[in-house]
Amino acid sequence: MEAHQKKKVVPNRLPREVFQALIDVVGAAWVSEDRAIIETYSRFSVDAAQTLRQHQKDPTMLPACVVLPGSTEEVQAIMRIANRYRVPVVPFTNGQIGFCGPTNDQPTMTVHLSRMNRVLEIDEKSMVARLEPFADYAQLQAEAMKRGLWNGGSPLATTLCKPASQTAFAGIWQTDLKYGTLSRNIVSTTVVLPTGEVLQTGSDAVAGVRPFWEYGPGPDLLSMIRGSAGSSGIITEITVKLHPWPGGIQLPEPPAGRPCIHNYHEPRFDTASPPANVKLLWVEFPDYDTQIKALQKIAQSGIGMGLNATGVYNAYYCSQTQEMTLDRVKNRFFPPYNCYIILCGFTSPKQIAYEEKVFRKIIDEVGGTFLSPSYKEEVLEALQPWNLDCIRHVTGFRMNRHFYGSSIVPGGPLKDTAYKTKEIWTRTIETYGETYITDRGGVEDTPFLYAINRGGRFWLSEADTYPDATDPEKLQKAQVMAISAVADFVSQKFVPIGMGVLVEPLTSAFPETGPNANRLMRKFRTVLDPNNIFAPGRQVYTKEEFNNLPEETFQFINFLRTKYGLHSLSREK
Amino acid sequence: METIKRQLENIVGFENVMDDRASLMAYAQDQSFVPRCMPDAVVFVQTVEQIRKIVRWAHENRMPLIPYSSGKNLHGAAVPTEGGVVINMTRMNTILCIDDENWFAVIEPGVTYQQLQAELEPRGFRIMVPFGVPPDRSVLTSYLERDVAMAAPSFESGNALVLDMEIVLPDGEIFRTGNWACGGNPGSPYGPVRMMAYRLWTAAQGTLGIVTKMAVAIDRLPPQRKVFFLPFQELATAVHAIARIQRREIGTECFLLNRFNLAALFCEGWQVPRQYPTSKVSAETFDFLRQALPPWVATICVNGLPYYPEEKIAYESEALYEVCAFLSVPVLEELPGVCSAAEIMLQEMLRPWGILKKFNYRGAVHDVTFKAPLDSVPDLIDMAYNIAQDHDYPGADIGVYMLPLERGRAVHCEIDFHSQPDNENIRERIKALWFKTSQELIKRGAYFDRPYGAWANMVYNRAATYTLKLREIKQKLDPNGIFNPGKLCF
Numbered sequence A: 001m002e003a004h005q006k007k008k009v010v011p012n013r014l015p016r017e018v019f020q021a022l023i024d025v026v027g028a029a030w031v032s033e034d035r036a037i038i039e040t041y042s043r044f045s046v047d048a049a050q051t052l053r054q055h056q057k058d059p060t061m062l063p064a065c066v067v068l069p070g071s072t073e074e075v076q077a078i079m080r081i082a083n084r085y086r087v088p089v090v091p092f093t094n095g096q097i098g099f100c101g102p103t104n105d106q107p108t109m110t111v112h113l114s115r116m117n118r119v120l121e122i123d124e125k126s127m128v129a130r131l132e133p134f135a136d137y138a139q140l141q142a143e144a145m146k147r148g149l150w151n152g153g154s155p156l157a158t159t160l161c162k163p164a165s166q167t168a169f170a171g172i173w174q175t176d177l178k179y180g181t182l183s184r185n186i187v188s189t190t191v192v193l194p195t196g197e198v199l200q201t202g203s204d205a206v207a208g209v210r211p212f213w214e215y216g217p218g219p220d221l222l223s224m225i226r227g228s229a230g231s232s233g234i235i236t237e238i239t240v241k242l243h244p245w246p247g248g249i250q251l252p253e254p255p256a257g258r259p260c261i262h263n264y265h266e267p268r269f270d271t272a273s274p275p276a277n278v279k280l281l282w283v284e285f286p287d288y289d290t291q292i293k294a295l296q297k298i299a300q301s302g303i304g305m306g307l308n309a310t311g312v313y314n315a316y317y318c319s320q321t322q323e324m325t326l327d328r329v330k331n332r333f334f335p336p337y338n339c340y341i342i343l344c345g346f347t348s349p350k351q352i353a354y355e356e357k358v359f360r361k362i363i364d365e366v367g368g369t370f371l372s373p374s375y376k377e378e379v380l381e382a383l384q385p386w387n388l389d390c391i392r393h394v395t396g397f398r399m400n401r402h403f404y405g406s407s408i409v410p411g412g413p414l415k416d417t418a419y420k421t422k423e424i425w426t427r428t429i430e431t432y433g434e435t436y437i438t439d440r441g442g443v444e445d446t447p448f449l450y451a452i453n454r455g456g457r458f459w460l461s462e463a464d465t466y467p468d469a470t471d472p473e474k475l476q477k478a479q480v481m482a483i484s485a486v487a488d489f490v491s492q493k494f495v496p497i498g499m500g501v502l503v504e505p506l507t508s509a510f511p512e513t514g515p516n517a518n519r520l521m522r523k524f525r526t527v528l529d530p531n532n533i534f535a536p537g538r539q540v541y542t543k544e545e546f547n548n549l550p551e552e553t554f555q556f557i558n559f560l561r562t563k564y565g566l567h568s569l570s571r572e573k
Numbered sequence B: 001m002e003t004i005k006r007q008l009e010n011i012v013g014f015e016n017v018m019d020d021r022a023s024l025m026a027y028a029q030d031q032s033f034v035p036r037c038m039p040d041a042v043v044f045v046q047t048v049e050q051i052r053k054i055v056r057w058a059h060e061n062r063m064p065l066i067p068y069s070s071g072k073n074l075h076g077a078a079v080p081t082e083g084g085v086v087i088n089m090t091r092m093n094t095i096l097c098i099d100d101e102n103w104f105a106v107i108e109p110g111v112t113y114q115q116l117q118a119e120l121e122p123r124g125f126r127i128m129v130p131f132g133v134p135p136d137r138s139v140l141t142s143y144l145e146r147d148v149a150m151a152a153p154s155f156e157s158g159n160a161l162v163l164d165m166e167i168v169l170p171d172g173e174i175f176r177t178g179n180w181a182c183g184g185n186p187g188s189p190y191g192p193v194r195m196m197a198y199r200l201w202t203a204a205q206g207t208l209g210i211v212t213k214m215a216v217a218i219d220r221l222p223p224q225r226k227v228f229f230l231p232f233q234e235l236a237t238a239v240h241a242i243a244r245i246q247r248r249e250i251g252t253e254c255f256l257l258n259r260f261n262l263a264a265l266f267c268e269g270w271q272v273p274r275q276y277p278t279s280k281v282s283a284e285t286f287d288f289l290r291q292a293l294p295p296w297v298a299t300i301c302v303n304g305l306p307y308y309p310e311e312k313i314a315y316e317s318e319a320l321y322e323v324c325a326f327l328s329v330p331v332l333e334e335l336p337g338v339c340s341a342a343e344i345m346l347q348e349m350l351r352p353w354g355i356l357k358k359f360n361y362r363g364a365v366h367d368v369t370f371k372a373p374l375d376s377v378p379d380l381i382d383m384a385y386n387i388a389q390d391h392d393y394p395g396a397d398i399g400v401y402m403l404p405l406e407r408g409r410a411v412h413c414e415i416d417f418h419s420q421p422d423n424e425n426i427r428e429r430i431k432a433l434w435f436k437t438s439q440e441l442i443k444r445g446a447y448f449d450r451p452y453g454a455w456a457n458m459v460y461n462r463a464a465t466y467t468l469k470l471r472e473i474k475q476k477l478d479p480n481g482i483f484n485p486g487k488l489c490f
């Protein structure tokens, strides 16, 4: 009975001396306890963990305040305050991921980095760019391209993403075949640790050395930061690699010009050509096996800047309205088995001609059909948003139109990844049913497949759910589907989340990983965050946090574990 | 000592433990300036289980453990600075798997470059090899210590070659990084835990764990290759040209040698030594070549791809000629005065140990190895030559090797000073020169990312928080400090 009684809804507040101390650091204008402001600054675009609902139901779960620092020194001062008073902290940039949210029943402080938004320096000679944490991919690319350089890609999360927060989380691009993910493109980071100390990684960890090389002296401590989901410290500056860019200073405009608010849904505004010296080719395959065979051959041929197979994402990114998306999914407008390659003439325009010749030869050998003016012209036409999206992504949030509820991103060698994802996602959908029709992406068509490495040894795939964001049952089901798929993968010794980010409860729920990666990560956590001030449960639970998990969570984890033949977990002694 | 020996024998067997002085001497020193130190025992292991048992035993007994794979680091990394037990893994030399579908190989610590390349080549593959590694060097420790492969100018195929690792942690537990973390196939350095978590264990000189298996990327052997030589009178001109060529992404391998090193590489009278230091051998061809060759020569290798290799080579070569014409740099297909220079260099691309002939000059080579932004290199090298002059060391006896990294973002440099191991006086003089050069280079922004021996203090004194956090992590992982104590900042 008690559980159903209404709680008195009073948002948490920080002790007055803490609040005053924060004002002393950043000035009254940059710290707020106003609920409307807090909600604005701690809002997810993808609220997978249903944080907003929790906040609405129980405002004590809202952050107690939001602070906007303007410099590394201010972040340091804030962290010292948080440490002294043991106030949990959550770093926040765009809020495009829904894990590790600013939800906590203790008075918590959100550190929002939006004031630190400059591209600080482009070093043309060493081909690196130094950025503040709120400088985004679009800013970076615009600055770098003026100098014949670029950063190597952008995520589907769009160019609003920031390399700094992506370092903490993921960083998969369409051009990973050549450049690897963002994680291979970080030269150095300046990180304010939970203790308030400033850790510098990369070559500039050593005083007097320029940021030009990614490894710190001896054992590399960037390994503590990358993929840590903000649980190791706050990145206040990042230096990223730049690469030669033959594509010109400005990206092409669509022939129709720029839309206005009334007509931006019209497809003609999505039809820009690729940048200079860049070419995309689209191929359809008769079936999954042929697609996989082709992808393997292409990745091992040494050509291309990017190579991906796009399933249901085409129906999202290339459809200007949700109606179009649904229509195209139902009518199988886009080829269910396909791939596109991005060619670029770095050495000379002849490179494109050579690589196209190789690509055509492979497709001919394997048995695929090029989309062309004489074959499915309307489909090729509809795919045009990718011309720029593969370089500077802008349409990603179309997959949020309904709701992007949960996902699995398995990784490994192509065949392992591709076939396991299809097998397990199909089983998941068969077991639970979909929350929305587009959840079926990867069942009757290809899951998204990204080549991460030349040679084809390393791929990532992706399958997602798209529940109705206003339907709590569907939202919950989306979570259950993802975790259940994870258990299925782990039980078969395959990698369910291959992008190097371990988040709770998965870290503790599947100690097979590593094995016992959770225990190792705990050790690192105590080094970096000795007072445990990064909002609890971020990447790895402490023993206490694990033991305090609600019984229903525990039972659910064990239910899944048993279902997939893994032994039950007990609370730790 | 007797009990130690007996306890170790219980784990690995009587015949696999050595503690006689003669045997131990071989582990007490390498050719570097790292001071000699005797281990207490050497054990030969053959299985991961044995390693785990020894690690647990050492942990309990607070006994230093020095992981040893091939002993060819040559920078003192395996010298037992605080005594203890050397874990010799040379017999763990199985190539556990060559996956020609997914292009990786899984190796044990004792697998050498020579061995792996010999296995791969007939299957149409190659391992990317760093220039100037001994052929019997462990691939695993070389990759672990971040030796840079000759293909490192290419972002895609010459870097990030470590995929997954199996590590025995200082408490004896096993941890697998990358894709391996779920227990299935290897193949990716990301996996489910943390992106490239393995990098914590790199350049660690065995202080944070013992890597018992590694999955490394392998690449298809190029069906055709073509080598070009670009001669330069001035280093600054060479660096400028290399920067332009790299921006156009021309060639896979590209490196610069000064005439000393080039002459050593092509010297027919010299052999690649088996041991370091070695004995001095005089050779007339060396003296002749050193006179005849240009002061600096950049070697560029253009690789064909599996499909239409000649067309790939054609457009890259054309671009090379175009850039060089613009810069008025001659492009040579052979080197005047050297017989079959191109042929020799092509062999070097797979087995780049010819340069080790340089040890014949005096017997020992002391390199100052660092990374720097490409544009800063002419000044740094100039400074090194000046310091040598101040120390009465002839400029003509300095060897220089430079490898542009990732299309010219950075450069890996090795400056060699030659010394006579049997002449204490000369050795001391070279040591002073080596030390001073390292110190001055560090002051001028040269980056020693693998701080061996005396470099450790110079580097860590300039990296306060980094050092502090490394120590705290070491303390958490290895509270009894058993793994290779006295190295780095530990």
Ligand SMILES: Cc1cc2nc3c(=O)[nH]c(=O)nc-3n(C[C@H](O)[C@H](O)[C@H](O)COP(=O)(O)OP(=O)(O)OC[C@H]3O[C@@H](n4cnc5c(N)ncnc54)[C@H](O)[C@@H]3O)c2cc1C
Pocket: A045, A046, A090, A091, A092, A093, A094, A095, A096, A097, A098, A099, A100, A113, A133, A154, A155, A156, A157, A158, A161, A162, A164, A165, A166, A168, A169, A170, A171, A172, A173, A229, A230, A231, A233, A234, A235, A236, A396, A397, A399, A400, A404
């Ligand atoms: C539609 C869509 C498509 C996506 N596609 C891709 C894709 O193609 N590739 C890809 O890699 N990802 C993709 N993502 C996920 C993507 O990684 C995240 O959206 C993005 O990295 C989050 O950045 P953010 O600025 O919104 O970070 P936030 O959500 O604000 O933060 C992400 C995490 O990092 C922490 N953090 C934030 N700032 C810092 C900082 N300065 N220092 C330390 N920690 C910090 C946060 O606490 C949080 O744990 C996609 C997401 C969406 C919604």
